[in-house]
Every structure is written in C-alpha cells, then in structure tokens.
Amino acid sequence: MKPSGFRYAVPTSLAAAIAVRAEAEDSVILAGGQSLIPTMNFRLANPQVVIDLSRVPGLDGIEVSGGTVRVGAMARQRAVERDPRVHAANPLIRETLRHVAHPVIRNRGTVCGSLAHADPAAELPALLAATRGSVTAQGPGGRRVIPAAEFFEFIFTTSLEPEEILVAAEFPALEPGEGWAFAEFARRHGDFAVAGVAATLLLGDDGRIRRARLAACGVSHVPVVLTECEELLAGQAPTPDVFAEAGRLAQGAVTVADDSTTTAAYRRHVLAGVVEKTLRTALSRTGERR
Amino acid sequence: MTETTAATEATEYGPDDLVEIEVEVNGTVVREKVPPRLLLSDFLRHRLRLTGTHVGCEHGVCGACTVHIDGEPARSCLTFAAQAHGHRVETVESLAAEDGTLHPVQRAFKECHALQCGFCTPGFLMSVAALIRDRDDLRTASDEEIREQIAGNICRCTGYLNIVAAVRRAAELAGETTHETTPDERG
Numbered sequence: 346m347k348p349s350g351f352r353y354a355v356p357t358s359l360a361a362a363i364a365v366r367a368e369a370e371d372s373v374i375l376a377g378g379q380s381l382i383p384t385m386n387f388r389l390a391n392p393q394v395v396i397d398l399s400r401v402p403g404l405d406g407i408e409v410s411g412g413t414v415r416v417g418a419m420a421r422q423r424a425v426e427r428d429p430r431v432h433a434a435n436p437l438i439r440e441t442l443r444h445v446a447h448p449v450i451r452n453r454g455t456v457c458g459s460l461a462h463a464d465p466a467a468e469l470p471a472l473l474a475a476t477r478g479s480v481t482a483q484g485p486g487g488r489r490v491i492p493a494a495e496f497f498e499f500i501f502t503t504s505l506e507p508e509e510i511l512v513a514a515e516f517p518a519l520e521p522g523e524g525w526a527f528a529e530f531a532r533r534h535g536d537f538a539v540a541g542v543a544a545t546l547l548l549g550d551d552g553r554i555r556r557a558r559l560a561a562c563g564v565s566h567v568p569v570v571l572t573e574c575e576e577l578l579a580g581q582a583p584t585p586d587v588f589a590e591a592g593r594l595a596q597g598a599v600t601v602a603d604d605s606t607t608t609a610a611y612r613r614h615v616l617a618g619v620v621e622k623t624l625r626t627a628l629s630r631t632g633e634r635r
Numbered sequence: 636m637t638e639t640t641a642a643t644e645a646t647e648y649g650p651d652d653l654v655e656i657e658v659e660v661n662g663t664v665v666r667e668k669v670p671p672r673l674l675l676s677d678f679l680r681h682r683l684r685l686t687g688t689h690v691g692c693e694h695g696v697c698g699a700c701t702v703h704i705d706g707e708p709a710r711s712c713l714t715f716a717a718q719a720h721g722h723r724v725e726t727v728e729s730l731a732a733e734d735g736t737l738h739p740v741q742r743a744f745k746e747c748h749a750l751q752c753g754f755c756t757p758g759f760l761m762s763v764a765a766l767i768r769d770r771d772d773l774r775t776a777s778d779e780e781i782r783e784q785i786a787g788n789i790c791r792c793t794g795y796l797n798i799v800a801a802v803r804r805a806a807e808l809a810g811e812t813t814h815e816t817t818p819d820e821r822g
C-alpha cells in the first residue's frame with residue numbers, strides 16, 4: 346500500500362528540526378525509515394508532518410570515548426555494526442545488530458530510529474536495557490539524558506516528549522573480562538524473534554558471578570530487564586544448574602498473550618532456553634577482553 | 636505551499652506540493668518533481684519506466700524492490716523518492732553491460748536456473764551483486780551461510796536450491812572476471 350499524504354519538512358539544522366517539531370501537532374522523525382515507512386505504507390501511522398533528518402549535519406557520528414559508545418541519530422545500523430572501535434569497546438553491540446532484520450535493511454536503518462520506534466519485539470531496545478544505556482533527547486528547552494529504564498513505556502511508546510528529538514544513544518563499554526552474548530529464536534533469520542536475550546556476565550576473582558545483566562525482547566510490552574535472574578545469579582558460581590534456574594525464573598517476564606503462531610507457554614519455554622544459551626555463551630567469553 | 640524561512644532553516648512541503656529532486660539513476664542524472672509520499676520504487680517504475688524493479692509486499696519483507704543507494708543494497712519501497720535527492724541509485728537495469736553482456740550474477744542465475752516466474756529475481760540480483768562484491772569467501776561458504784545471507788529476499792517458486800547454487804557460481808564468475816581474463820566464457 347501507499348502512505349497517505351503528509352507535510353514533508355527538510356530542516357538543515359537541529360534547531361530548525363526542533364522548531365518544526367514544536368510547532369507541529371502530530372509529527373514523526375524520519376531517519377532511516379525502515380520501521381516508520383512500513384507502518385506508513387500500511388497506514389498504521391498517518392502522521393501530519395514527517396521531519397526528514399537527513400540534511401541536518403553532524404547527526405551521523407559514532408564516537409567511542411570515556412567508556413561509552415555514542416551513536417548519533419542518523420548513524421546507520423550497518424555503520425555501527427562495522428565500526429571496529431565500537432566492537433572493541435562493546436562486542437555485544439555488533440552481535441545484537443547482526444540479528445536486526447537483514448543486511449539490506451540495516452544499510453538504511455538507524456540505531457536511534459529503532460530505539461525511538463520502541464517495538465518491544467526489536468533487538469536494539471533490549472540491548473539498551475541490558476547494557477544500562479541511555480538516550481539523549483533534545484527539545485526546545487535543551488538536552489536531557491534518559492536512562493533506558495525510564496525510556497521505554499509501552500508498545501511503540503517512549504518517554505520522549507512530542508517536541509523532542511532523540512539525537513543520540515549511549516551504550517556503556519564492557520568491563521575488562523566481562524563476557525557477552527545475544528541470542529534469539531526466530532522462525533527465519535532476520536524475523537522478529539519468539540524471544541531474544543542480551544546478556545553480559547562479569548566474574549569476580551573468586552570465579553563467582555560478580556554481575557549479570559540480562560534483558561529480553563519479544564516477551565512483553567517493553568524490553569524487559571530480567572531483574573530476578575540478575576539477582577539470582579549475583580554471587581553464585583556459574584554452573585549449568587544456576588543457569589537453568591535463571592532460565593526458569595525468566596519465564597515470569599512473559600506477559601504477551603497467545604498470538605497466531607506462538608502460544609505464551611511456548612514463548613516461556615523458548616525464553617528459558619535462550620536465557621541459558623546466552624549465559625553459557627557469555628561465560629565462555631569471560632576473560633576474553635582485557 | 637512550499638516555504639523556506641531563513642530563520643528556521645527548514646523547507647516544508649504540503650502534501651500536494653512537489654519536491655524537486657536530482658538523483659543519479661544508473662549513471663544518468665535525472666531531475667524530477669515528486670510528491671512527498673511517492674515511494675522510490677514507484678518513482679523508478681512509474682516515472683522513469685524502470686520496471687525491472689519489482690514491487691511485492693511494499694513493506695520491506697519480500698526484497699523484490701531491492702536497488703542500490705550509494706552503492707549499498709536497500710529497499711526502494713522503504714524509501715521516499717524525495718530522500719534519494721542528491722544520491723546515486725542503481726537498479727537491475729544497470730547490471731548488464733551496454734552491449735548486453737550479462738553481469739556475473741545474471742549469468743550465474745541463468746546457468747543455474749535460479750528463477751522460475753522471475754518476479755523476485757531483480758531483488759535477488761541486486762542483493763547478491765553487492766554480496767559477491769563485499770565477500771570473497773562465498774565460493775566455499777556453506778549452504779546454510781548463503782541462505783542466511785539471502786534471507787532478506789523471498790522466492791515462492793524455486794525452493795532456493797538453485798538460488799544458493801547461483802550465489803556460489805556468481806562468486807566464481809566474479810572471481811574469474813576480476814582476477815583473470817576468460818574471454819571464451821563471455822561468449
């Protein structure tokens with residue numbers, strides 16, 4: 346199908362983009378368009394104003410400094426995936442991106458666009474949640490940093506104000522020795538998953554788990570930090586039994602109902618397996634990065 | 636009305652306004668006026684009559700509309716024509732040489748019978764053309780790996796067996812044409 350008509354704004358500065366957004370009653374930001382345009386083609390979204398960020402200079406930056414990977418609003422997923430500095434600072438980012446749709450989609454899609462779209466089945470919101478990342482929003486009143494925990498509110502809904510623009514996302518680098526893994530189960534590679542999990546695992550000098558971080562996609566109305574699993578794992582020896590117990594605990598995070606292809610019971614079953622798998626993989630990578 | 640205000644540094648177009656775009660399509664610069672909501676796929680097909688680009692699902696799932704934007708494969712149904720302003724687009728029509736000599740990917744698909752109805756083929760050709768350009772390990776890649784690489788394109792006829800074979804063959808042919816001259820094979 347074709348999108349319905351809209352006002353098309355092409356700002357050449359961020360201030361101008363914000364001015365248009367502040368004035369418009371119902372505007373959307375066009376970055377890569379790989380989530381927005383399908384919803385417009387389906388007419389699930391019929392925005393009055395589309396603000397194209399592509400002519401705003403300086404938004405496609407990818408910076409790695411001070412223990413943070415900072416991704417600008419127009420940085421394409423493919424560019425982030427290929428960036429060796431990003432990979433050196435936090436290899437979980439590349440591993441997660443490789444599960445986002447297909448390479449052809451990632452050539453156009455942006456990291457920030459996926460976060461702002463806030464599809465709870467998408468991988469990148471879970472990555473931001475697991476790594477305790479944040480986004481930077483800019484509006485008429487200036488900039489503010491929103492932690493992942495306060496950003497995702499509901500399906501396709503974030504705490505961004507209507508006049509704000511998400512200008513960057515920040516992912517903390519991994520600690521030395523911290524293990525990482527992203528895994529998901531989908532019917533076809535590149536599809537939205539039945540369940541997906543991003544995890545990091547840090548061991549103490551005594552070989553016990555000092556810190557585990559996990560977040561899941563596809564299971565609820567937002568990306569879910571698996572808090573109970575994290576609490577269970579902290580202080581434990583990283584054994585298969587403990588990982589299996591974490592998988593069982595994670596099942597409580599599933600709140601989506603049965604859909605046409607997947608029952609909630611099946612989703613819980615898959616989630617438990619994916620949690621175990623990511624923990625095993627993350628464990629095998631602890632100590633790999635110095 | 637179209638309005639540009641220096642103070643806000645933003646050009647705004649109404650739904651019925653036309654956006655002037657300049658796009659390099661298959662090596663030729665075209666200047667056209669397009670409504671904001673016109674998709675690049677429809678621009679290529681209806682305006683430029685480049686009907687090799689096919690439109691299947693129109694929401695980015697099937698891959699039939701894949702073209703190259705600035706050299707990288709992209710869904711033309713998930714891009715507005717206005718976004719292509721100032722960029723370079725290549726369609727399936729650009730693959731064969733002027734004298735009709737087929738591109739290695741086209742030769743491989745022909746040799747391996749990697750198409751039946753042909754609807755998905757332009758999208759596959761554009762995706763695979765970029766794939767063999769970017770990767771030199773496809774000749775020895777496993778079927779599974781090749782299938783993963785082409786998972787963004789859907790074919791309802793072939794069952795993919797011959798398409799996987801064609802990807803490998805295309806990599807071989809591309810290796811021959813870039814690394815050694817094989818005039819005989821060009822026939």
